[in-house]
Amino acid sequence: MKRLMLLGASGSIGTQTIDVVLQHPQDFVLVGISVGHRIDVLKQILSKVQVKYVCVAEKQDRQVLEAQYPDITFYDGDEGLLALAKKDEYDLLVNALVGFVGFLPTLHAIESGHSIALANKETLVVGGELIKKAIQKHHVSLYPIDSEHSAIFQALQGNKNYQIKRLIITASGGSFRKLSRDDLKDVTVSQALAHPNWTMGAKITIDSADMMNKGFEVIEAHYLFDIDYDDIDVVMHPESVVHSMVEYVDHSIIAQLGAPDMRVPIQYALTWPDRYPLHLEKPLDLTQLSGLHFDKPDTDRFPLLALAYKAGKKGGNLPAVMNAANEVANAAFREEKIPFLMIEDIVISAVNSVGYQPIETVQDLIDANEYGRKFALQQIEGVNE
């Protein structure tokens, strides 16, 4: 019986994690969950699973819930997330939070001796160095939930790191992959949210449309698998069937394929090195596809991908500034405060506006994040004045 702490239970990854848990009641138990503001989703979850701890974003929500669920211990806010992460009585933290807010709970869970199933890619984008050191110090493991990194993780089984020639991360190209830069000037939020292959949360769907997400994944792969940026390639693959690949020194390529269903990578992160049966409504049938296609990415068309390589290679504060500016700009686009292409402008300007600073402490990271957020907010204010 594996005891899970699930942060971000009300989001897309969170609810799919609960589906996986419910498919294997003999194997997994949820010790605690966090849900942010989605109290309606929390109540649905609590009608299906018993948990000991719940964290919500707001103190008011907590107080109401405490009266309704006397058997559950409630927490609130970022402090509540850390309290859950630091608990002793679980085996694996599933971090399905979105954004920089996911970083500290990961770090505290590691420091409390817990292994992590990581869907929160910002954790590694902003704090890869710190997380890596903490993992080594506390002898815990980090299992990727992102479909691309799970694919690479699966393709690496039974092989050694020194046998890798390169990682090949596939990219659908997102909602606007068929549009030119000129076409992008007037795209709307609802167009951006209509991903052709995957049903995901809003933030990551926008990050997919400008390929900031793929850039994050390159940095994430660098830290997860300890591979140089020059040995991580991105290949356009519009069908999202091959989730990513590893090419070895003998030119053999191992790929992981499947339906675009996040429950597969979620479950693998929970069961590794084992695999459990998983019920999917539509497992992949290759013979029903019209074909699989692969192409080189156009970094002129997707400048944030090139930016992520640059920021990742330089390291230090730059990935954190990039991520923070993107979090703010992504949200501003979703709130219709800025046009789509301005996300890129803001993120690129933020990175270019700052010099390299090493990240040695958590405070360095918080400062870099604050800088990026403020820079982006100022740019957005300038537009909306």
Added chain:
Amino acid sequence: MKRLMLLGASGSIGTQTIDVVLQHPQDFVLVGISVGHRIDVLKQILSKVQVKYVCVAEKQDRQVLEAQYPDITFYDGDEGLLALAKKDEYDLLVNALVGFVGFLPTLHAIESGHSIALANKETLVVGGELIKKAIQKHHVSLYPIDSEHSAIFQALQGNKNYQIKRLIITASGGSFRKLSRDDLKDVTVSQALAHPNWTMGAKITIDSADMMNKGFEVIEAHYLFDIDYDDIDVVMHPESVVHSMVEYVDHSIIAQLGAPDMRVPIQYALTWPDRYPLHLEKPLDLTQLSGLHFDKPDTDRFPLLALAYKAGKKGGNLPAVMNAANEVANAAFREEKIPFLMIEDIVISAVNSVGYQPIETVQDLIDANEYGRKFALQQIEGVNE
């Protein structure tokens, strides 16, 4: 330093094995080789590598060579192959022989305590049960060289047999994949030998054109990986880029991809569980392909594939009869004694003409092989009377 005994050194797999050995002179040494009738190729090989033992098909050739190469110990005939297989002073037998003749050297090498890198698929098609028992008894390993089985072997690394949902063997469809059965009536030997993707020996290229080869591979996979026939699927994949796949119980599919170059699976069989760098002239570049396609096989179009499933499931003498009739019919077609479609007629009639007999001894197998050969020869004589 791994010491290799290479049977079938002058064929397509044999010469490519020697290329792999020459790329890694610090890691591999050839102890002995067999070459059949190709004395010209033998001399080319001996100009590049030093070996202690050589087996040729004919006694006359042996006598001439003994005078020319006084430092080498020569053998001849099937007895010579067995003498090489039984030697103590090597680590791995690379069996690149073609046809039933490959069976006994494999068995004797296993009984002498040697592990096998197996390109001779007929070994498992005809004698899977006997080979499996011998492997268990002598605690040796069998590494597949066939590209499809190497792909599955690679896709299985780090996973357990009970996690497998099904094996997916890819099939190019061979030289005539675009032709209807009506079109097949008048095809010539040179048309059949023009495989669209792979450069292989003549026998296997014909076996690919009627998909007898794919049927053999299903039986081979059954024995290599201990998987029920109902859990082995064949999928048409005209590009021969995905060499085969494993679908696991969680619907995750692991595939191995690469250029159609047999040196990749050959080397993996020699280096497993390690991988060594390998120089290929044209490694796979997915972004240069127009697309990858997959389709269900048409067993009306390719009846020998359906026959192989049937013979494999029934087991006993039937696969050996099928293989023997095919060896004779395949050769007769190449000698222009029978039309292409008559290969199928002969093989199907041979299997249908015989009742199930268990295979308990090597003699049972030799008898089944003899029966299949005689049946096919009689049919061919009937045509040519």
